[in-house]
Amino acid sequence: MMNPQASLDSNQRLFDRSTVSFLAVLGIVMAVVIGANALFPQGSALHVSTYTVTLMGKYLTYALLAVAVDLVWGYLGILSLGHGAFFALGGYAMGMYLMRQIGDRGVYGDPILPDFMVFLNWQELPWFWYGFDNFWFAALMIMLVPGLLAFVFGWLAFRSRVTGVYLSIITQALTYALMLAFFRNEMGFGGNNGLTDFKDILGFDLQSDATRLTLFFCSGLALALGYLACRYIVTSRLGRVALAIRDAEARTRFTGYKVENFKLWIFCFSAVLAGIAGALYVPQVGIINPSEFAPLISIELVVWVALGGRATLYGAVIGALAVNYAKTYLTAALPEVWLFSLGALFVLVTLFLPNGLVGLFKKLTGFSKPKEVNA
Amino acid sequence: MVNAITRLTRHTHRKFAAIWHLLLVAMLLAPLSANSTEQTAFKSGLDQLLSSDFNDISQGIRLISQSGDERAFDVLTMLLEGQLYVYRSENQLVTIVGENGSKPIIRPLFTDANAETETVSKRRVKRVGINNQLRGQLKTELALLNLSSPLAANRAAAVKQTLGDIDEALFSRLSEQLATEQDRTVRELIDVALAIYRLQAPGSAIDQQLAALSTLGASYQPAARIAVTQFLATEPEAALARSAESALTKLDGRVKVAELAETLFFGLSLGSVLVLAAIGLAITFGVMGVINMAHGELMMLGAYTTYVIQTLMPDHLAASIFISIPAAFVVSGLVGIGIERGVIRFLYGRPLETLLATFGISLILQQAVRSVFSPLNRSVATPEFMTGVVELNPLLSFTLNRLYIIVFCLIVFALLFFILRYTRLGIEVRAVSQNRAMARAMGVRSEWVDAMTFGLGSGIAGMAGVALSQLTNVGPNLGQAYIIDSFMVVVFGGVGNLWGTLVAGMSLGIANKLMEPWAGAVLAKILVLVFIILFIQKKPRGLFPQKGRSAEG
Amino acid sequence: MTNVVDFIRQTVDRDHVYDFMMPQQNPMLEVGQGFLLYLEGISVSFDGFKAINDLNLYIKEGELRCIIGPNGAGKTTMMDIITGKTRPDTGQAWFGQKINLLEMDEPEIAQAGIGRKFQKPTVFELQSVFCNLELAMAGDKGVMPTLLARLTPSQVDRIDHVLQLIGLVGQRNLPAGALSHGQKQWLEIGMLLMQSPKLLLVDEPVAGMTHQEMDRTGELLTNLAGEHTIILVEHDMDFVRSIASEVTVLHQGSVLAEGTMQQVQSNPKVVEVYLGAEA
Structure with missing residues (x-):
């Protein structure tokens, strides 16, 4: 409450201090990583291995996914337990493009059909695989498919005013149903094994250092742009309507806003962001399979946001990076401990860190803007 | 030529030296050798079995079956099941009673358990081989033998x-x-x-x-x-064809009815599992507005309790199940109370946070079970009284374990209904669920009620786990498999409504099983999920919503 | 045959307007009377309990109408029906001549010009007082226009004007949650003003207020009357007397009496069911 005026003004600007610092840190990290990989020879103390670059690229796509979740959960109050589905759908769209790029270099050497279809004894490409040999088409689908699913789902759900935990549970059921569906071979997405053994993207070898660096760069760029887009939304009046919906939905309705439309558009936008994140994720990890639809994954990414701090955007990024770094480290070093820690994280964050690490930091440093106004 | 030999053998096998010589001596010396014709036929039948010619064996089978000897049935059954061996060096019929390393332990036929056994090399014994034709013959002969059995069930089986x-x-x-x-x-x-x-x-x-x-x-x-x-x-010809067709229509109709009844039965049993899984959830969700994502893991704990108790008393399977039911209730109930006191009570009024926290607890419980019991699935044995089938008619039979689960589900439901309706706890629970503030003002210790409600819901999850352990393997992922389904049942039935949960669970189970034949198990499940997603949008408060002003907004 | 001829004649006639193309109009409304809100034969029941029973209510333009009635008389349910939160089982509700309230949802009704103030003050607690008013401001409330909206200086002036009116200039940038109970009530009234509705529904604005706050609120409301039509639901008899106007008494979901405060107070039926308890 010390200086609400200042905090208010800064909150309404697109490039406030937090945004500028976030973009600066992101830019510096990317420049350092790319430089250290490209300029210093292997074996040098300053060299960053391509493996690490790809790992960080993966983290950046997770961060973008977390930003997308924060937009709907932090600002709109919709706890989606199915955002992993949008991520995976974007990933599958990219995977389909990459599969078609393999051409006749697959094990069975069929120029059109991906290996798994030959294996299943299919004679021709299913209709929904048409067009995925063009990158522009795949890029369109990466945004369109998650967006469309979000639109149909949201249109049904928001119009009939399904809210709160009910909404969370049916989003979870949605991703669960999709997981079951994608596990089926008949669906034509490679069943259990998913899509993998990719060779190249836009003609560049996926295994080469240069491609990996570029993918890392694209992930960082996507994160920066996605962050800015979300920031633009939350600083606009639309963002304040979102907060109003989150805090007093009925009041917002009586104030003359069609709440369901607002929810729908923000939800769709968030799904598209998640789809883009998934599309950047797949070429870096080299595989997409139905386990990406698992409810556990979707709910895990909610805890990234909760850990970082809701409704701050950069908190979501911090949370995603922290949890995933811990996951990489723990699943390798102490696999038994990982689920215990993740479970404990869920409990501790909800009990003791309602505002996440960002809130804790603000509290500790006495950097206490009136949280209410800033939110 | 073969026939000639067979005929010869039948009448003059004693003189037929060469291969069977030794055997004949053994047979003459054996205690079986008596002089009644009945026994002679039986014995010569046995002799024929030593041959490797199927015609001889077929002859032997007929002799044995017609001999009227009381052991005929056993011998033929053993022959049919491939338990009859020839001990080559002695040319003697034996059975294998055990194994010493890779060497079989043999015992001569028709000696009692105390008789001398012998460990021999595998190569020295040979199974009495039969072909399909002989198998048919054996079955018929066995059937005929059974026809004279004093037991009606045996006779029925024989005719069948x-x-x-x-x-x-x-x-x-x-x-x-x-x-x-x-x-x-x-x-x-x-x-x-x-x-x-x-x-x-x-x-x-x-x-x-x-x-x-x-x-x-x-x-x-x-x-x-x-x-x-x-x-x-x-x-x-036409008249017969018409009659045959009408008979076939009747038969087909009966098959369809039986299939439908069986599907309904499977649906009901699946529904019972769903109801058992969901009903505890319905209480905690309906009464306390708490989303308990660890509910599935409380079921898992119940299943593991069954496993542990069974391991502790392996000789009393039936008893162990009956002990497991209250034990699982207590174990899961206590864990549930622990969760409520330790975490959930700090999160009342924040349902989304509760959801996340309890999900964290579910992860911890899963990993704990993995660390203690290993990540592998454990199988829990089914006691004898639960195995087998009840046959209503030749087209329709119900497996007992599923039947017991349906009954168990109904008992649990009735008990719960009784508790909520007639006990003091039940009244207090309903009071708190309808108006927490007012109930407190009336002197209801709402904290205590919360803990007890949560314990009750969790304990029922434990009992559901006992039932599940009889249907599937017990593993750390047991709970996850059911949690989404149980939520769907609760949401579909309408929150805070026991009857709704029952109807929703049963109808979802039946719908699932009805769709399975043409859609496949996975697609059926997906369709049910999609249906519920659409249904909630149409009726956000479920099948049986709580009505009235208090439920508004 | 004549049918066909008629049909052709209709089709050829340039000025013919098909029935289904005609804008629906409130058939009962007498334009001359200048009714703004028209409720007739409204009934609604919850689980067999009739919350509203054949309610008829006509509000003229510019009127300040007080609605009183004992608990459970259906006051809040009536508000719910007018604002689209509850759908009646039977009856008609028209706003002006052309707007059929029963075909619209809450935001549409709000945009058509009906503002509502809840019994419990509901403002957007985590946002500043200024933001609250900005959100309520009339204008295009679609998604895209909201995304691109920028405050013009004249809009800022308007918000500041309302801030002055409700006496919250000093709290302009405070989060609304930090306001006192009375201030929240005023903010909510301010938000209604920003919506610039033709009809204001105000539900117990002085509940839980000090006497000073109550006076200020009364002043605010009487200032608003004339420019806006106001329906006021209130329990507090003194407050109703102080802003003296036309009073409607609701009882068991229908109108028991209508008139000035004096007339109503002397109505024996009213005394029996309602005031009697106080007297």
């Missing part, structure tokens, strides 16, 4: 085995049996068997065939349907 597969000899034998048979089931079966024979026998008169068709049309035996179908394929 011969259905659609009888020759003239058997036909007359069955006709004789029909005259004296008292048991209704056996009589009906014989009727069908005779009808099939009459229908197919080349010399039958048309009116006999018509009568046979009407008998078959009224039957529940699958063999009757096959016989009629086959008969139709022979393109009989």
